[in-house]
Amino acid sequence: xxxxxxxxxxxxxxxxxxxxxxxxxxxxxxxxxxxxxxxxxxxxxxxxxxxxxxxxxxxxxxxxxxxxxxxxxxxxxxxxxxxxxxxxxxxxxxxxxxxxxxxxxxxxxxxxxxxxxxxxxxxxxxxxxxxxxxxxxxxxxxxxxxxxxxxxxxxxxxxxxxxxxxxxxxxxxxxxxxxxxxxxxxxxxxxxxxxxxxxxxxxxxxxxxxxxxxxxxxxxxxxxxxxxxxxxxxxxxxxxxxxxxxxx
Amino acid sequence: xxxxxxxxxxxxxxxxxxxxxxxxxxxxxxxxxxxxxxxxxxxxxxxxxxxxxxxxxxxxxxxxxxxxxxxxxxxxxxxxxxxxxxxxxxxxxxxxxxxxxxxxxxxxxxxxxxxxxxxxxxxxxxxxxxxxxxxxxxxxxxxxxxxxxxxxxxxxxxxxxxxxxxxxxxxxxxxxxxxxxxxxxxxxxxxxxxxxxxxxxxxxxxxxxxxxxxxxxxxxxxxxxxxxxxxxxxxxxxxxxxxxxxxxxxxxxxxxxxxxxxxxxxxxxxxxxxxxxxxxxxxxxxxxxxxxxxxxxxxxxxxxxxxxxxxxxxxxxxxxxxxxxxxxxxxxxxxxxxxxxxxxxxxxxxxxxxxxxxxxxxxxxxxxxxxxxxxxxxxxxxxxxxxxxxxxxxxxxxxxxxxxxxxxxxxxxxxxxxxxxxxxxxxxxxxxxxxxxxxxxxxxxxxxxxxxxxxxxxxxxxxxxxxxxxxxxxxxxxxxxxxxxxxxxxxxxxxxx
Numbered sequence: 001x002x003x004x005x006x007x008x009x010x011x012x013x014x015x016x017x018x019x020x021x022x023x024x025x026x027x028x029x030x031x032x033x034x035x036x037x038x039x040x041x042x043x044x045x046x047x048x049x050x051x052x053x054x055x056x057x058x059x060x061x062x063x064x065x066x067x068x069x070x071x072x073x074x075x076x077x078x079x080x081x082x083x084x085x086x087x088x089x090x091x092x093x094x095x096x097x098x099x100x101x102x103x104x105x106x107x108x109x110x111x112x113x114x115x116x117x118x119x120x121x122x123x124x125x126x127x128x129x130x131x132x133x134x135x136x137x138x139x140x141x142x143x144x145x146x147x148x149x150x151x152x153x154x155x156x157x158x159x160x161x162x163x164x165x166x167x168x169x170x171x172x173x174x175x176x177x178x179x180x181x182x183x184x185x186x187x188x189x190x191x192x193x194x195x196x197x198x199x200x201x202x203x204x205x206x207x208x209x210x211x212x213x214x215x216x217x218x219x220x221x222x223x224x225x226x227x228x229x230x231x232x233x234x235x236x237x238x239x240x241x242x243x244x245x246x247x248x
Numbered sequence: 249x250x251x252x253x254x255x256x257x258x259x260x261x262x263x264x265x266x267x268x269x270x271x272x273x274x275x276x277x278x279x280x281x282x283x284x285x286x287x288x289x290x291x292x293x294x295x296x297x298x299x300x301x302x303x304x305x306x307x308x309x310x311x312x313x314x315x316x317x318x319x320x321x322x323x324x325x326x327x328x329x330x331x332x333x334x335x336x337x338x339x340x341x342x343x344x345x346x347x348x349x350x351x352x353x354x355x356x357x358x359x360x361x362x363x364x365x366x367x368x369x370x371x372x373x374x375x376x377x378x379x380x381x382x383x384x385x386x387x388x389x390x391x392x393x394x395x396x397x398x399x400x401x402x403x404x405x406x407x408x409x410x411x412x413x414x415x416x417x418x419x420x421x422x423x424x425x426x427x428x429x430x431x432x433x434x435x436x437x438x439x440x441x442x443x444x445x446x447x448x449x450x451x452x453x454x455x456x457x458x459x460x461x462x463x464x465x466x467x468x469x470x471x472x473x474x475x476x477x478x479x480x481x482x483x484x485x486x487x488x489x490x491x492x493x494x495x496x497x498x499x500x501x502x503x504x505x506x507x508x509x510x511x512x513x514x515x516x517x518x519x520x521x522x523x524x525x526x527x528x529x530x531x532x533x534x535x536x537x538x539x540x541x542x543x544x545x546x547x548x549x550x551x552x553x554x555x556x557x558x559x560x561x562x563x564x565x566x567x568x569x570x571x572x573x574x575x576x577x578x579x580x581x582x583x584x585x586x587x588x589x590x591x592x593x594x595x596x597x598x599x600x601x602x603x604x605x606x607x608x609x610x611x612x613x614x615x616x617x618x619x620x621x622x623x624x625x626x627x628x629x630x631x632x633x634x635x636x637x638x639x640x641x642x643x644x645x646x647x648x649x650x651x652x653x654x655x656x657x658x659x660x661x662x663x664x665x666x667x668x669x670x671x672x673x674x675x676x677x678x679x680x681x682x683x684x685x686x687x688x689x690x691x692x693x694x695x696x697x698x699x700x701x702x703x704x705x706x707x708x709x710x711x712x713x714x715x716x717x718x719x720x721x722x723x724x725x726x727x728x729x730x731x732x733x734x735x736x737x738x739x740x741x742x743x744x745x
Contacts, residue, residue, distance in 0.1 A: 048644055074644055085641045089659040089734035098655075102646040131736035147645075 001026055002047065002155060002187055007056035009042055009211075016042040018211040019056070024204070026154075029181050029188040031202030033195065035234075039211035040191045044159050047189065048079060060155065075103070078148030078186075080158040084140035086132040086147075093128040096146045103151060110150075117146040120180070138169040145177075149184075156181075158190040162197065174200050195238040207231060271479070271486065274320035275303040276311050277685070277700045279510050279517075280365060280447060280471075280503065284324035284494075286521035288473065291493040294525075297486050302607075303517075304696040306685030308333045309598070310606055314687060315474060316353060317605040322475035326365055328467040330357070330474065332406070341468065356480055358473040358487075359495045363503040366469040367401060368446045369411075369459045372434055376457040383462040384415055391418045393440040396425035396433055401443040406467055408443070414465045428702065431456070447500055449508030471498065493525075510701050517701070538706075542694070542713060548608075549690035549717065552680045556612055557673045560619035564672075565665065567620070568627020569653065578628060585621040593618065593682045601686060611680070611688025618679055619672040626668020630661030662733050663741070670725040677718040681710065691717075 002024040009017040017039045024030040032040035045051040047058045049070035057064045060073045086095050093114050100110040118128055121142040132140055141161060148156055161177075162170045178201055181188055192198055198205050199219045207214045207222065215227040226232045271292050275285035282303055289299045302320050305311040312334050314320045331340045335349050347356055371381055371393075379390055387393065401407035402424060411417065419441065425433060430442040431450045444451065444458065451458060473490065480487045498506075506524060509515045515523075518537065522529040567585075571578030591599075596617065600610030634657060642648075642656045658665070684692030694710030697703075730738075 050640055050644070071646075075646065077644070079641065079644045081637065081641065085637055087638060087656060087660070087736075088740045089662075089736045091736065098647070099645045102651070131739050133736060133739035 001059075001061060002030075002189060003059040003062075004043065004047070005056050005059070007043070007046060007058060008054050009039075009046065009051065010054055015039075015211045017046070017053070020206075020208075020211070020213055021056075022206050022213070022216060024187055024189060026187050027185045028203040029190060029201050031198040031205045032189065032191045032208060033193070033198045033202075033205050033234075034208035035193055037210070038208040040193075040208050041159055042211075043208075044157055044189065044191050047157060048077070049074065075151070076153045076155060078151070078153045078156045080141075080144045080148045080156065080161045082160045082163045083137070084132070084144030086140055086143055088132050090131075091128065092123070092130050092132075092135070092143050092146075095132070095143055096128075096150055099147065099150050113150055114146070117149055120149075121146060121176075136169075137165050138173055141165065141173060145180075154187060156186050156188045156190075158188065160191055160193070162194075163192070177201060195235055207234065209234075270298040270300040271322075271483065272300045272302055272320040274305055274311055274314055274323035274687070276308065276323070277304045277306050277696050279449070279507050279701050280445075281324050282517040282697065282700060283506050283510055283520050284361070284471065284498070286517040287494065287524055288322065288324070288490055290518075290521050290525055291490055292486055295486055295489050297483070302687050304684055304693055304700065305606065305687050306594070306597075306696070310601060310686055312474075313601050314606045315355065315476060318476060319606050319687060321479040322473050324361075324471060325357070325474040326469035326471055327357075327360070328366065328406075328469035330472075332467070338406075338467065343470075343472070350474075351477070354477050356475055356477050358475070358491050360470040360472055361494050362471070362496050362498040363447055363500045364468060364470050365445050365447045365503070366461075366466045367407060368444050368461065368466065370434065370442055370444045370451070370456050371440060371459065372437070373455050373457050375440060376459075381457070381459060383460040384411070384417075384465070385462050387417055387419075387441065387459070388415060392420050394421040394423075395419045395441040396423045396430060396439040397443045398427045398430070399424050411465055415463060447503040447507055449504060449506075449511035452504045452508040453512070471503075498524075514701075514703055514705075516706075517697075538709060542709060545689065545691050545693055545710070546713060546717070548688075549677070549680055549714070552608070552612060552615060552683060552688065552690055553673060553676045553717075553721070556615035556676050556680070557619050557669065559612075559616045560623050560672055561669055563616075564620045564623030564668075565627050568624045568665070569631065571624065571628040572631035578632075582625060582628065585624050588617050589621045593679050594685060597682060597686050606687040608683075608688050610686055611683035611690075615676050615680055615683070619676050622668045622671040622675065623665070624668075626671070627661065627665050630664030630668075631657055633664075634660055659734050660737070663729075663737060666725065666729055666732060670722070673721045673725065674718050677714060677721055681714055 004020055004022050007017050007020045020039070020043060022030070032043055034040045042051060046053050047060070047065060049065045049067070059065070060077070063069050063073055065073055087098070090098065096114045096117060097110045100113060114128065118124070123142070132143070135143065144161070162173055165173065174197055181201065190201055202219065204216065204218055205222060206216045209230060215222055215231050222231055223235065273285050273289045273292070275281040285301070285303050289301055292299050302314070305314055308329055311323050311325070315323060327341065327343065327346060330346055332338050335346070340346055340349050343357065343360060350356055369384055369387070375381065380386065397408055402422070408422070423439070425442070430444070433439050434442050435455065446458065450456060473494070475487070506520050509520045509523065510517060516534050519529045519534055567581060571581045593614070596614045597610065600614050604610035604613060638656065638660070639652070642652045647655055680690050681692035681695055683690050684696045691710040691714040695707050698705070698707030698710065
C-alpha cells in the first residue's frame with residue numbers, strides 16, 4: 001500500500017505541495033493528474049525519498065520514507081521516467097540488469113530475468129544487445145519499464161513515462177501499459193498531464209493544482225460531480241472538440 | 249595494474265643508462281662550454297674511458313648543482329664565475345685560493361686551460377682607426393659614441409656600472425641588446441660600442457676590435473675544469489690525461505677560432521673538438537651520429553611524457569573526483585592546480601633543483617605538475633556536468649558511493665576525462681623540451697644546443713621530432729578513445745542532433 005498524509009513542501013517562496021493526503025489500494029493504479037507546476041512530480045519524488053517533505057509523511061507499506069528507511073523501502077519500488085532515463089554506455093541488457101547486478105544477483109539469474117521481461121514487451125535477443133542510442137523513443141520507454149520490473153517490486157512509480165513520445169506510439173504504449181498493470185497486479189502511481197492517459201490507466205485519480213488536491217476519485221466521479229469549476233475546465237480542455245467527436 | 253606498469257616502464261626508459269664507471273661530462277648551454285666539454289669528452293674516450301655527456305645545462309646554478317650533487321663529474325667553468333657566483337666571494341681569485349675554498353664542497357679545479365672569457369668592449373675597426381681607439385680609457389675622450397649592452401652587463405656591478413665609474417666614462421646613449429644581435433648592430437653602425445665575451449667567434453673575423461682593459465677593471469675569468477674531488481681521486485690517470493691535453497693548450501686565439509668554427513661555420517661541437525685534437529669528423533659521420541642521438545632522445549622524451557602523464561592521471565583523476573564531490577574543496581583544488589599552471593615552465597624547473605637536483609627526476613616532477621591541471625579540470629567538469637536525473641535514478645536503483653562512481657559516473661564522464669588527458673599529453677610533449685635545461689634529456693637537448701650554437705638545423709632536429717611526437721600522441725589517443733569510451737557513448741556522439 002502507498003499512502004501520503006498531510007504532505008507539504010515549499011521550495012523557497014513556491015508552494016510545491018500543500019497538505020496532500022492520498023491512499024492507493026494494493027493492485028490498483030492511481031494517477032496524479034495536473035499541469036506542470038501542480039506538484040505531481042514533487043509528490044513522486046517525496047515517495048522516492050529524493051525530496052524530504054517539510055511536514056507530513058509518505059508511507060510505503062506503513063513505513064514512513066525517511067533517510068533511514070529509504071534504502072529498504074526503495075528496494076521494493078520500480079521507477080520509470082520520461083524517455084526511460086537509460087544509461088547511454090550500457091546496452092539494453094546492461095540497463096535492465098543493473099538493479100539486479102546491484103542487488104548481487106548471480107549473472108545467470110539476471111540474464112534469465114532480462115529474457116523473461118524482453119518477452120513481456122516483445123523484444124528479441126538482438127534488441128538486448130543494442131545501446132539506447134540505437135533505439136526509438138518507444139523502445140527506450142519499454143527498456144525503462146523492463147528495468148523498473150526486473151526485481152519484480154510490488155510497486156511502480158512512473159513519472160510522465162510516455163510524455164516524450166509521438167501520439168501514435170503513445171497510444172499504443174498506453175494500451176500496453178494497461179494490459180501489463182492488469183496482468184502483473186502491481187500497485188502503481190503514475191504522474192501525467194494527459195487526461196486520456198489518466199482515464200485509460202487510472203483506477204483512481206488525484207487532480208492537483210498549485211500543490212493542492214482539487215479532487216480525488218474515479219474518473220467517472222470527477223466528471224459527474226466536479227468538486228469545483230476547475231475540474232470541468234481541466235478535463236474539458238483536453239477533450240476532443242465537438243466537430244471531431246462526431247467522426248468517431 | 250596496467251597504468252602502474254606503464255609508469256614503471258616509463259621510469260626505466262627515462263632513467264639514463266648509467267654505467268657505474270662512465271665519466272659524466274657536463275657543460276652549460278653556450279658554444280664555448282659545449283666545445284670545451286666535448287674536447288674533454290673526446291680526450292677521455294681516447295684513453296678508453298666510457299663517457300656520458302650531460303651537456304647544455306641551463307646556467308651556472310644548474311651546472312654547479314649538478315656537479316655538487318654528483319649528477320656530473322666535471323664541466324668547464326671560469327674562475328671569476330666560481331668566486332662570484334658559486335663561492336660568493338670576489339676576493340677568492342687565485343686558482344689556489346679557489347681550490348682551497350672548494351675542497352670543503354668536495355670539488356676541485358684544474359690548472360687554467362689558457363683562455364680567459366671575460367667581458368670586453370668592442371668597436372668597429374674603421375671607427376677605431378679613425379678615432380684612434382685601442383684601450384677602454386680612450387673612450388673617455390669620445391662621449392658622443394653610443395653603446396648597446398646585454399642586460400646582464402648593464403646590471404652587473406662587474407659590468408657597465410662599475411666600468412663607467414672605474415674609467416670615468418660617459419656615452420651619448422646606452423641601450424639594451426641581445427648578445428646574438430649585437431655584432432650585427434655594430435656592423436651596421438647602429439651602435440658604436442658593444443659588450444662582448446673575449447672569446448666570441450665573431451672576434452676572429454675582420455671588422456671588430458676589442459679594446460684593451462688597460463686599467464684592469466674586468467675580473468679574471470680564466471677557463472678551468474670544475475670537477476668532483478672523488479672523481480679526480482678515483483680516476484687519477486684520466487684526470488692527468490685531461491690536464492695534459494687541455495691545460496695551457498687553449499689560448500684566447502685558439503678558443504676564438506674554435507668558437508667561430510661552431511658559431512659561424514656551422515660545425516658541431518664534436519667536429520670542432522675533433523679538429524682541435526687533430527682529427528676530422530666528416531659531415532656524413534656527424535649526420536649518422538645525430539640520427540642515432542635523435543633515436544636515444546626519442547626514447548627519453550617519450551619516457552618523460554609517458555611517466556609524467558601516467559602519474560598525472562593517477563593523481564589528477566582522483567583529485568578531480570574529490571573536487572566534484574565537495575564544492576569548497578573543489579574550488580580550492582582547481583585554484584591550486586591553476587596557480588601551478590601560471591608558473592613559467594623554466595621557473596618551475598629551477599624551483600625543482602634545490603629539492604631534487606638535476607636530471608630526469610626534477611624534470612619529471614615539473615612535467616607531472618603541469619599535466620595535472622587539464623586532467624583535474626576535465627575530470628571535475630565531466631563529473632559535475634553529468635545529467636542529474638541519471639544520477640538520481642542510479643540512487644533509486646540502489647547504486648551509491650563508489651559503485652555509482654565506477655559503474656555510472658566515470659564511464660559517462662570518460663569522454664571528458666580522456667579529452668583532458670589528451671590535452672595534457674600533447675602539452676607535455678611540448679613542455680618536455682624544456683627538461684634539457686636541467687639535464688632531463690629529450691628533444692630539448694637538441695633545441696638548447698641549436699640555440700646555443702645558433703644552428704637552425706640542430707634546433708629543427710629537436711623541434712620537428714617533437715612536433716611529430718605531438719601528432720603521434722594525438723593519433724594514439726584517438727585509438728585510446730575508441731578503446732576506453734564505451735561504444736554506447738560514441739553512438740550518442742555520432743548521432744545527428
